[in-house]
Amino acid sequence: MSTKEFLTVSNLNKWYDGLHALQNVSLKIGKGEVVALVGDNGSGKSSLVKIIAGAQHSDDGEIFINGKMVSVTSPKDASSFGIAALHQNLGLVGSLNVFENIFLGREETRSIGPIKILDKKKMRKRAIELLEELSIDVPRLDVPVLSMSGGQRQCVAISRLLLDQVNLILMDEPMAALGVAEGKKVLDMIERLKEKGVSVLIISHNLEHVFSIADRISVLKNGRMVGTVSPKQVNRSDVVRMITTGESVDSDGATQ
Amino acid sequence: MSNSNKKVKTGAAGRADGSFSVDGLGITAVLLAIIVIFSFVNPRFLSTANFLNILSQAAPFIIMAVGMTFVITAAGIDLSVGSILALSTVIGFEFMSSGGSPVVGVMIIIIVAIALGLLNGVLVAYLAIPPFIATLATMVSLRGLALLHSAGTMHFGLPESVAFIGQGEILGIPMSVLVALFSALFGYFLLNFTQFGIYCRALGGNKEALRLTGVSVKLVEVLVYGFMGLMVGLGGLVMIARIDSTQATIGTASEIHVIAAVIIGGTSLFGGKGSIYGSVAGAVLLSMVANALVIGGADFFWQLVITGIIVLFAVLIGNLREGRISTVKVPSFLKVKF
Numbered sequence: 001m002s003t004k005e006f007l008t009v010s011n012l013n014k015w016y017d018g019l020h021a022l023q024n025v026s027l028k029i030g031k032g033e034v035v036a037l038v039g040d041n042g043s044g045k046s047s048l049v050k051i052i053a054g055a056q057h058s059d060d061g062e063i064f065i066n067g068k069m070v071s072v073t074s075p076k077d078a079s080s081f082g083i084a085a086l087h088q089n090l091g092l093v094g095s096l097n098v099f100e101n102i103f104l105g106r107e108e109t110r111s112i113g114p115i116k117i118l119d120k121k122k123m124r125k126r127a128i129e130l131l132e133e134l135s136i137d138v139p140r141l142d143v144p145v146l147s148m149s150g151g152q153r154q155c156v157a158i159s160r161l162l163l164d165q166v167n168l169i170l171m172d173e174p175m176a177a178l179g180v181a182e183g184k185k186v187l188d189m190i191e192r193l194k195e196k197g198v199s200v201l202i203i204s205h206n207l208e209h210v211f212s213i214a215d216r217i218s219v220l221k222n223g224r225m226v227g228t229v230s231p232k233q234v235n236r237s238d239v240v241r242m243i244t245t246g247e248s249v250d251s252d253g254a255t256q
Numbered sequence: 257m258s259n260s261n262k263k264v265k266t267g268a269a270g271r272a273d274g275s276f277s278v279d280g281l282g283i284t285a286v287l288l289a290i291i292v293i294f295s296f297v298n299p300r301f302l303s304t305a306n307f308l309n310i311l312s313q314a315a316p317f318i319i320m321a322v323g324m325t326f327v328i329t330a331a332g333i334d335l336s337v338g339s340i341l342a343l344s345t346v347i348g349f350e351f352m353s354s355g356g357s358p359v360v361g362v363m364i365i366i367i368v369a370i371a372l373g374l375l376n377g378v379l380v381a382y383l384a385i386p387p388f389i390a391t392l393a394t395m396v397s398l399r400g401l402a403l404l405h406s407a408g409t410m411h412f413g414l415p416e417s418v419a420f421i422g423q424g425e426i427l428g429i430p431m432s433v434l435v436a437l438f439s440a441l442f443g444y445f446l447l448n449f450t451q452f453g454i455y456c457r458a459l460g461g462n463k464e465a466l467r468l469t470g471v472s473v474k475l476v477e478v479l480v481y482g483f484m485g486l487m488v489g490l491g492g493l494v495m496i497a498r499i500d501s502t503q504a505t506i507g508t509a510s511e512i513h514v515i516a517a518v519i520i521g522g523t524s525l526f527g528g529k530g531s532i533y534g535s536v537a538g539a540v541l542l543s544m545v546a547n548a549l550v551i552g553g554a555d556f557f558w559q560l561v562i563t564g565i566i567v568l569f570a571v572l573i574g575n576l577r578e579g580r581i582s583t584v585k586v587p588s589f590l591k592v593k594f
Binding site (some may be wrong): 115 | 446449450451452453454457458460461462464465466468469470471524528529
């Protein structure tokens with residue numbers, strides 16, 4: 001087992017009431033690597049991501065982190081390994097401002113008796129550092145996130161995950177509800193996560209986005225891993241063919 | 257994107273929490289307008305003595321409105337405040353008027369009120385009973401208990417030290433007003449500068465998001481109603497000390513008064529954001545209207561009618577401001593062409 005992979009899943013199986021949703025699925029994600037997971041609805045993408053996030057259990061198979069076999073049975077387990085999931089509703093509170101959202105549940109406080117007073121100065125400073133580090137452009141730190149654009153909110157939600165030490169971020173269709181310019185913001189953000197050495201596993205239907213951001217593309221069909229290809233070596237129609245026919249292509253683009 | 261040099265703007269200090277935003281200005285403007293109008297209508301209205309009287313009357317409602325701001329911000333509601341007020345004060349008052357220690361008597365009122373508030377919280381958070389139903393049920397049951405305890409009995413004769421809370425003055429300012437001011441400042445601090453305040457706002461804004469961070473949402477919810485209980489105990493104490501009496505029917509319909517003050521003050525009924533300043537101003541506004549009606553010689557029942565109308569207008573303005581109803585549609589035949 002190579003140790004430069006951050007995460008390796010090996011021969012995962014998952015059944016739902018007799019439906020074999022994941023069939024011996026294996027996947028590797030290197031440090032700072034962006035892997036895109038593509039496939040039709042019901043291909044098992046979300047199940048795979050949920051198992052890695054600890055939100056679901058596999059029935060069979062192994063997960064390795066930095067080469068060591070681990071058991072991920074809860075989101076808490078996952079986060080102890082530095083795996084964080086970006087929730088589809090983003091997990092933001094619309095009426096709270098940017099830094100209140102970033103620190104929600106992990107506030108910097110000083111205690112006076114039973115009352116925990118917020119250290120707003122410290123939180124604000126750390127939030128500014130975090131946002132500048134990721135070049136996230138938000139209009140103001142103290143406006144409710146409800147008043148911000150969809151892309152900005154996505155970026156705030158992602159930077160929330162980076163407050164703790166994080167090695168891998170799981171994203172399920174993060175650009176789905178966004179316009180072109182807003183989607184671009186999220187793509188730029190993923191680029192910067194990569195520069196920071198954070199790995200990303202992203203589910204997306206948008207092959208244009210996938211080709212612009214992913215280092216490798218893994219294709220699932222009916223719960224089986226069709227194959228993993230490099231966007232440099234194949235073109236979009238190859239990937240579409242893999243998605244629809246379930247047949248793998250070699251690096252020259254020819255169907256195997 | 258070459259925006260790495262862009263600075264994150266942090267905005268003007270003091271506006272970080274939205275508590276002094278346009279909402280606060282709106283209610284202030286309404287208050288000032290009412291003062292001007294009432295003063296023109298009746299010159300007796302505009303006097304320091306009358307203003308202190310208004311504030312003193314408003315004091316118990318200000319204190320309870322501070323608690324209710326937390327409940328409504330957390331997307332809840334508490335209809336049982338009047339009944340909690342009655343039950344806690346009849347028990348504590350009886351203890352004191354029959355020779356019990358004033359300190360213990362005050363503690364009894366506060367602790368009974370907190371316990372009943374926590375009971376509401378447990379019903380809502382752990383038994384998943386919608387706040388409207390849970391507190392409607394306790395409203396009826398607790399009023400029943402207060403009546404069982406002392407139906408038809410008027411308790412009076414508080415120890416002087418306790419009566420001072422409602423009738424005393426410090427430097428010419430009524431104690432009741434000072435207690436209300438302190439409660440409001442404490443509430444403002446708690447809502448905007450503490451972890452509990454953030455959790456209240458998050459609970460009302462996006463419960464699921466708060467739960468996902470690992471915070472015990474249920475515990476926060478119980479504490480919100482417990483804090484409401486504390487404020488009812490304190491408000492009840494001020495109320496009975498002002499009039500030096502209590503009875504099982506005290507505080508009837510005060511929940512409407514308190515909820516009205518909070519809504520008029522701009523706290524969203526849909527949860528997520530609340531304004532302590534607005535709630536205080538709302539409570540003062542309601543007392544001012546009541547006072548003006550009394551001075552003007554109007555029947556007390558008009559006060560009820562007008563309170564209801566003010567609440568409807570306040571919610572309507574909130575809905576328009578937050579875009580929940582589209583602008584009023586005007587039939588085409590009424591549209592004027594220029």
